Amino acid sequence: MRVLMVCLGNICRSPLAHGILQHKAKDSIFVDSAGTNGYHIGESPDPRSIAVAEKNNLDITTQRCRKFEVQDFDNFDIIFVMDGSNYRDILKMARNEEDEKKVKLIMNEHKPGMNLNVPDPYYGGDEGFDNVYKMLDQATDAFLKRIADEKTG
Ligand code: 4NP
DSSP, X not given: OEEEEEESSSSSHHHHHHHHHHHHHGGGSEEEEEESSOTTTTOOOOHHHHHXXXXXXXXXXXXXXXXXXXXXXXXXXXXXXXXXXXXXXXXXXXXXXXXXXXXXXXXXXTSTTSOOOOOOOTTSOXXXXXXXXXXXXXXXXXXXXXXXXXXXX
């Protein structure tokens, strides 16, 4: 399975989602991340995301920002977006229904059907990053539990 994590800048939320899921899933899932805009291409994650990851014994320093591209619909089975704005931006690039079906709000794994956003922490303080980490920890746990349950039937 291949999972892509998407946010706006690919420096705050999606690098954390990428690192957390990859750490939990080890080699069983290929994980990557991308942004809907290109402001930070080639950059490392935001220092505040690196710090909250480190606080939780996770190293995300080797990740580099890239922009979402239409080929990602072919290369990934699931495209998790962080908020409704990401969702609309990615759906605009979908070529067909198959592409559209791959795009999911990540918090719906933890709270199905509620369409909750992972809030953009970029302009706020450190507590926003702690909150993002906690939400993504819950969402990735729920996702892994769901796919394990689906496998065992
Ligand atoms: P992210 O946060 O989407 O979680 O990576 C942002 C990072 C950068 C910007 C906005 C949001 N920006 O405008 O540069």
